[in-house]
Amino acid sequence: MPAMFIAVEVDPKVVADVEAAKQLVEVCPVGIFAQDDSGRLAIVDDNLDECTLCDLCIDAAPAGTVKVVKLYE
Amino acid sequence: MRFYEYESKALFKRHGLPVGEGGVATSADEAQSLAEKIGCPVVLKSQVLSGGRMKAGAVKFADTPEEAATLFDEIMPIIVNDQKARSVLVESKSPIAQEYYVGVTWDGRRKLPVLIFSDMGGIDIEEVAEKHPEHVSQTHISTLLPFTPRLAKEGIGATGVTGAALNRLTPIVAKLVEIFLEYNLTLAEINPLVRLEDGTFAVLDGHVDMEAEARDKHAALLAELGIGEEETRQARPPTEFEIAGAKVDAADHRGVAGNVVGFDGNLGLVIGAGGGSLTLFDAVRKHGGRPANYCEIGGNPSVTKTCELTKLVLSKPGVEKIAVMMNVVSNTRVDIVARGVIKGCVESGKDPATTIAIFRIPGSWEEEGFKILAKYGVEFCDRTVSMNEAAGRAVAKLQG
Numbered sequence: 001m002p003a004m005f006i007a008v009e010v011d012p013k014v015v016a017d018v019e020a021a022k023q024l025v026e027v028c029p030v031g032i033f034a035q036d037d038s039g040r041l042a043i044v045d046d047n048l049d050e051c052t053l054c055d056l057c058i059d060a061a062p063a064g065t066v067k068v069v070k071l072y073e
Numbered sequence: 074m075r076f077y078e079y080e081s082k083a084l085f086k087r088h089g090l091p092v093g094e095g096g097v098a099t100s101a102d103e104a105q106s107l108a109e110k111i112g113c114p115v116v117l118k119s120q121v122l123s124g125g126r127m128k129a130g131a132v133k134f135a136d137t138p139e140e141a142a143t144l145f146d147e148i149m150p151i152i153v154n155d156q157k158a159r160s161v162l163v164e165s166k167s168p169i170a171q172e173y174y175v176g177v178t179w180d181g182r183r184k185l186p187v188l189i190f191s192d193m194g195g196i197d198i199e200e201v202a203e204k205h206p207e208h209v210s211q212t213h214i215s216t217l218l219p220f221t222p223r224l225a226k227e228g229i230g231a232t233g234v235t236g237a238a239l240n241r242l243t244p245i246v247a248k249l250v251e252i253f254l255e256y257n258l259t260l261a262e263i264n265p266l267v268r269l270e271d272g273t274f275a276v277l278d279g280h281v282d283m284e285a286e287a288r289d290k291h292a293a294l295l296a297e298l299g300i301g302e303e304e305t306r307q308a309r310p311p312t313e314f315e316i317a318g319a320k321v322d323a324a325d326h327r328g329v330a331g332n333v334v335g336f337d338g339n340l341g342l343v344i345g346a347g348g349g350s351l352t353l354f355d356a357v358r359k360h361g362g363r364p365a366n367y368c369e370i371g372g373n374p375s376v377t378k379t380c381e382l383t384k385l386v387l388s389k390p391g392v393e394k395i396a397v398m399m400n401v402v403s404n405t406r407v408d409i410v411a412r413g414v415i416k417g418c419v420e421s422g423k424d425p426a427t428t429i430a431i432f433r434i435p436g437s438w439e440e441e442g443f444k445i446l447a448k449y450g451v452e453f454c455d456r457t458v459s460m461n462e463a464a465g466r467a468v469a470k471l472q473g
Contacts, residue, residue, distance in 0.1 A: 001420060005376075005412050005445065030375075049376045049412055053441070072448040 003048035005072055008032060008057070011065035015041040020061060027056040074283050074306035075122045079162045080298045081279040085263075088252055090245060092276045095164030101142040107163040108141035114166040117144050118278075122306065123154040131158065134166055155309060167275055171238075172265035174198050175246050177253040180213060188212040188225065188250055192232045194265035195277075208232055214250060222247035241274055242266075256294065257287035314389060318368065321381045328374030328405065330382040338363025340471055341386035343379070343414055345371050345399025345434065349460065353398050356464035362471065365392045373405045379413020380420065387421045387428070394430040396467035401456055407434050407442030415449050426450030430470040433463035 014020045018039035025033045025041075030050035034042045057066050076084070079097045086092040094111050097120065098104035108115045119131035126132050131151045135141035141163060149158050172194035180187040191209045193201045202209045210231035212224055225247040229239055245266065253261040260282040267277050288295060288302075305311055311319070318333025332350075340362050344353045350369045357364050366386055370379065386395055397414050399405065411432065418425040432446050435456035446453040454463060 001416075004416055004419065049416065052406075052409070070444075072445045 006051040007069040009067040076281040081281040104145035105142035108138040119158040121156040176262035186214040328372040332369040334367040341392040341395035349400035360465040360468040362468035380417040383417025399434040402436035407439040411442040430467040
C-alpha cells in the first residue's frame with residue numbers, strides 16, 4: 001500500500017551521489033532510505049509513514065536537496 | 074503467570090516449607106515407580122493451571138503402586154476447566170488432624186500485600202469469609218518496613234489459634250510472606266496447610282502467581298523450575314485473537330501494542346497503558362458500552378505496530394467501531410498513533426471517519442496528530458475532554 005502520510009523528495013544529484021546516499025541511509029532512524037546495488041539512493045516506500053519528522057535527512061544532505069512532505073497538509 | 078502445583082511446591086521446598094515427599098509423573102510407569110518409592114497410600118493430582126480438580130475427578134488416591142499406574146491413566150485425559158493435564162503429581166497421603174488456609178495476595182484498595190489466614194482450610198476461602206468471618210483474618214503488610222514474624226503470629230492468633238499450633242504455624246506463614254515479597258508474586262497460597270496427627274505441619278496444596286513483568290528478574294528461578302520463556306501461563310489458554318495480539322507486539326520492538334484480551338462486545342478499544350487502559354475500559358462499561366477487547370498501547374509504538382493492532386481489533390467479529398483513547402502522553406507521539414489507526418482502518422477497507430468513534434490522545438505532537446485526524450474526518454478531542462467523557466461519547470455513537 002502506498003504511503004498515506006509522508007512523501008520524501010530527493011534531488012536527482014543526491015540520488016546519484018553514492019556518498020550522499022550512504023549518509024542518508026545512516027541518519028534515518030526508521031529506514032526510509034536504502035542504496036541499490038550500484039550505490040544509488042532508493043526510497044523504501046513501506047517505511048515512509050514511519051517518518052518521525054526528525055529532519056536528520058534534511059540536515060545531512062546539501063541544503064534544499066531533500067524535502068519531507070506531509071501529505072495531510 | 075501461574076505456576077503448576079508441583080512448581081509452587083518446589084519453590085516452597087527451596088525455602089524450607091514442609092512439603093511432603095512426592096514427584097511428577099508423565100507416564101503410568103513413572104507413577105508406579107514414585108508410589109513404590111514414596112510408599113502407599115499415595116495421592117495422584119492432575120497438574121493443570123486451574124482449580125476444581127477434585128470436582129472433576131482429577132485427584133485420586135491409590136493404595137498400591139499398581140493402582141497408582143491405573144489411576145494415572147484415568148486422570149491424564151480428564152479436562153479440568155478447559156485445561157489438559159501436563160502431568161500427575163504423586164505424593165504421600167498424610168493423616169490429617171486439621172486443615173488451615175494461608176494466602177498472600179494484593180489488596181487493590183489498600184495497595185498493599187495482605188496476608189489471609191483461616192483455621193478452616195481445604196475449602197473455598199471466599200465461602201469461609203462469607204459464612205464464618207470470625208475464622209478469617211486479614212493482615213496488611215508494608216512494602217517499605219521490614220516484615221517480621223510477629224505480624225504473621227498476629228494474623229494466625231486473630232482466628233483463635235493458640236499454643237503449640239500457633240508457634241509451629243508462625244514460621245511457615247512468615248516464610249510464605251517472605252516468598253511472596255521476594256519473588257514479586259501476586260498470589261502465594263497454601264490450601265490446605267495441614268496439621269498432621271503427629272502435630273507436625275505440611276503443605277498439601279499450593280498455588281503461586283508471579284507478576285508477568287517480573288519474569289526477567291527471576292529468570293534463574295524460572296529456568297530452574299523448567300518454565301519456558303514461551304509459556305504464557307495465564308489462567309486460561311490464550312485465544313487466537315490474543316495470540317495474534319502477542320504476535321503484533323513481538324514483531325516490532327518499538328513501543329507496546331499488546332496485552333490483548335478478547336471480550337464479546339461491539340466497541341473495539343485501542344487504549345493506552347500506564348493505568349489508562351484499565352480506567353478507560355471501566356469508563357466504557359460505566360457508560361453502558363460493551364468492549365470487544367482490552368489492550369495496552371504505549372511507549373511510542375510504530376505506525377506499523379499501531380496499524381496492525383487496529384486491523385486485528387477491527388477483524389474481531391462483532392466489532393462495529395473502535396475508540397482510540399489514552400491519558401495525556403509524553404513518550405508516545407499522538408501523530409504516530411493517529412497515522413497507525415487511520416492506516417489500520419483504511420487497510421481494513423473501512424472509513425476512519427465512521428469507524429473511529431473517538432480519538433482522545435492528548436500530549437506529545439498533538440497538533441500534528443490533530444491535523445491528520447482532521448484530514449480524515451475523525452472526531453478527536455484534547456485534554457479538556459476527560460477520559461470518562463471521551464468514553465461516554467464513544468459509547469453514545471454506538472448506541473445512537
